[in-house]
Amino acid sequence: DAGVTQSPTHLIKTRGQQVTLRCSPISGHKSVSWYQQVLGQGPQFIFQYYEKEERGRGNFPDRFSARQFPNYSSELNVNALLLGDSALYLCASSLVDRGNTGELFFGEGSRLTVL
């Protein structure tokens, strides 16, 4: 089975632009979470979606938004990019069993550079 896949793997944007990152979870996984990992730090929670509904939001500005599609894939959108948005964006999926979110499976990430 394919793991969590993310696209694009690398991208460069300039300040003020908008970016859309995509994630396909492992087949059967209905929960998708997004994390931002700045160099030298741990992943920081941005959003979690389950069954197409937002289940949690981290401490990020409204410039960040996300959604989940009927096939459980997900998109993360960031508007009005700032230099500080440069980071590795990780998507993680998990199999929800009886309401419990189990082990997180991460994708390889999308590395965003904002110039």
Place this chain on the structure above:
Amino acid sequence: GENVEQHPSTLSVQEGDSAVIKCTYSDSASNYFPWYKQELGKRPQLIIDIRSNVGEKKDQRIAVTLNKTAKHFSLHITETQPEDSAVYFCAASRYTNAGKSTFGDGTTLTVKP
């Protein structure tokens, strides 16, 4: 919200020695504590996890201990090998929602041959 602190930030050991990484958490409602290994340029991968209803869990050379009273948990790696070299992250969450995990800032472990 939850806050997770991880120490040390870097750790260098000789092959065959043991390595210990420690984390503290702040939210007493957290009851799920996974550890992830991230090799350079790769995705984080779960290596071991523990729930708050147990105090210790082992998997071959890796063990995790949890002290709920003190709100800290530790990763122990015995008989370290060069392939153990990586960045290790601890995390905390509620087991019912591990998708919303709080991570430590990582420990870079270097195992010298």
